[in-house]
Amino acid sequence: MKTVNTKYIIIGAGLSGLTTAHLLLKHGERDFLILEGRNRVGGRILTNNGVDIGATWLQDHHTNLNGLLDSLSLKKFEQYSKGQSVLVYNTMAPAHYFESQHNGPSAQRISGGSKALITKLTEGLKDKILLDTKALELTENSETVQIKTNAGIYIANKVVVTIPPKLASTLTFTPTLPDNLLGAMKQTHTWMSNAMKIGLVFKKPFWREKNFSGTVIGQVGPVIELYDHCCADNKTFALMGFINEGLRDVTAAQRKERILAYLEKYLGEEIRGYESYFEKDWSKDEFTSCENLKSVYMSPHYGNKHFEDFYFKEKLCFSGTETSPIYGGYLDGAVYSGITTARKLLQKELD
Known part of the structure; x- marks a missing residue:
């Protein structure tokens, strides 16, 4: 050795x-x-097909990260949130549709995906x-x-x-x-250790064309958060979100179908026209999680x-x-x- x-x-x-x-x-x-x-x-930090299925967002008050981005000449852009967002708070009641107010600090993303920061640092x-x-x-x-x-x-x-x-x-x-x-x-607690994320890539951002922001928030159901994840250069059109942890107990095929059926209900049948669909369960990542994993809410x-x-x-x-x-x-x-x-x-x- x-x-x-x-x-x-x-x-x-x-x-x-x-x-x-x-x-x-x-x-x-x-x-x-x-x-x-x-x-x-x-x-x-993991970017797949232009979709960040690991660490994603930053804000203006994150001065250390912003300083590093500036020193590396990396750009950032505002998280898309125009149009109607969907709040599902009860499966027995209609969803609540609302539009975000743009008068406060907004989340931002790194141009080229979070991996652009890793690429520069290496x-x-x-x-x-x-x-x-x-x-x-x-x-x-x-x-x-x-x-x-x-x-x-x-x-x-x-x-x-x-x-x-x-x-x-x-x-x-x-x-x-x-x-x-x-x-x-x-x-x-290990940050991200209990997270399950999905990414869906499309030929075009159909939700924007329907005046949806791409945001779906649900306290119940297979997807607990979903967001527009189109790239800054508008060459990749995607949605990214977090899956309900309860779906770990079903097969990959069952999980995918439940997710698509749920999103179809609130965003439309176009959700099934994806070019690629992928998941990342960080609890299964041996370099992130460990046996004594506990979900923290x-x-x-x-x-x-x-x-x-x-x-x-x-x-x-x-x-x-x-x-x-x-x-x-x-x-x-x-x-x-x-x-x-x-x-x-x-x-x-x-x-």
């Missing part, structure tokens, strides 16, 4: 890890590697990212941390763990991490103070949107965490 030595190792090539790596590179530091268990970069990092490399055990040595993976042994002066805290708690740490930290890790608590410290005698720290005290569970939280971690590492070197 091969052994590789480097100054820094970042575990996880999601938004926070890539942000830290991008900033290290920007400040002249090249002695680092990123270990990624998946066969792709991006973590919970520029210059291609030789630093090792895919299909799953961290298994972290062991503290006198001056370094050893990481055992499925692909070899990696040794670094400092290690940043960016995978979700609950998932990270399933790794083997020697010596064992403090009880208060482990408790925080196990109790921190109230706002979870993120940014536990124990994530702010270094461990393994200043050689190990944690990063990621769940560790962020600023907009935890959002893209902005991941960026804030990535920036903060890069500053910590660089400051340690200055000290």
Whole structure:
């Protein structure tokens, strides 16, 4: 089994890890590697056929993310919401149709999909990212941390763990991490871990032509949220939404038919004229979810103070949107965490 030595190792090539790596590179530091268990970069950012079936939205007050987008010359655009939206609050009563008021802050999306941010961040990092490399055990040595993976042994002066805290708690740490930290890790809900998303791509945005916004909100039924997901350049026309978790218990064919029948009822028969239909169940993603998954319907608590410290005698720290005290569970939280971690590492070197 091969052994590789480097100054820094970042575990996880999601938004926070890539942000830290991008900033290290920007400040002249090249002695680092990123270990990624998946066969792709991006973590919970995933764009399929122009549809974001992972992280999607941002707003003006997400200053860390907006600053990063500006620095990378990436554009954003407003979430489409013109026309009638549908609220289904009772299967026994008619749906409520309404039009959104445009006098408040609106959600925005990244031009080119959220993956455009990942693509930009990975520029210059291609030789630093090792895919299909799953961290298994972290062991503290006198001056370094050893990481055992499925692909070899990696040794670094400092290690940043960016995978979700609950998932990270399933790794083997020697010596064992403090009880208060482990408790925080196990109790921190993993953002997106219970989400099921769908994407439907069409030749044209039929709902817009019928004066629908594409928004369907339902407290009951197979689809709990649906939104217009056409691209900024109007070359891809799509709808994207969240599926009721109860549909995990039926077959893929049954689930698809229930979803289409439901949307046909409120948007019209054109819904069946899709060019492509796809789903993503994040609870089945081994690098997002874990066995002790619990659905959370109230706002979870993120940014536990124990994530702010270094461990393994200043050689190990944690990063990621769940560790962020600023907009935890959002893209902005991941960026804030990535920036903060890069500053910590660089400051340690200055000290």
